[in-house]
Amino acid sequence: MTPMYTDKVLEHFKNPRNMGEIEAPDGVGEVGNPVCGDVMRITIKVDEETETIEDVKFKTFGCGAAIASSSVVTELIKGKPLREALEVSNKTVVEVLGGLPPVKMHCSVLAEQGIAAAIKDYYDRHPQRELPPEVEDKLRRLEGTDPHAVPDYIESEALE
Ligand code: FES
Secondary structure, eight states: OOOOOOHHHHHHHHSOSSBSOOSSOSEEEEEEOTTTOOEEEEEEEEETTTTEEEEEEEEEESOHHHHHHHHHHHHHHTTOBHHHHHTOOHHHHHHHTTOOOGGGHHHHHHHHHHHHHHHHHHHHHOTTSOOOHHHHHHHHHHHTSOTTSOOHHHHTTOOO
16 A cells, blocks of 8 residues: 655655765765665765754655655754754654654654764764764664664654
């Protein structure tokens, strides 16, 4: 059965924002879902002084929900300090999209993972800067989510 997408999902899928790749990025996050095989690559440009995300782009080989989630997440984090960008969750992405079918929730998790991975990579490239503990906490939590299913922490906050 074809999942029902909201108009907002379809709009972001047809006109994705910030698609592409930043040349000489300050951080790269590449994440994949082992079950569906979809892959998302996020590149970020960071203002070193303010640690703010100046620019962000994505390349996603995946379903419509993954592309729409990537598009939304880049809009949400552009211009934000890294610590604030880290607070953007898949739940926020799903809210902006007006909901996703339960079987497509993991696609929004991929977007949250991609951002966290890009931010982690930024800190890996700048060892003189202290990695905020929430980066690794988040990556560990997201890595532990079952790629087949709606993760527990999402289910508990399920959107209708
Ligand atoms: S089905 Fe794989 S990310 Fe959507």
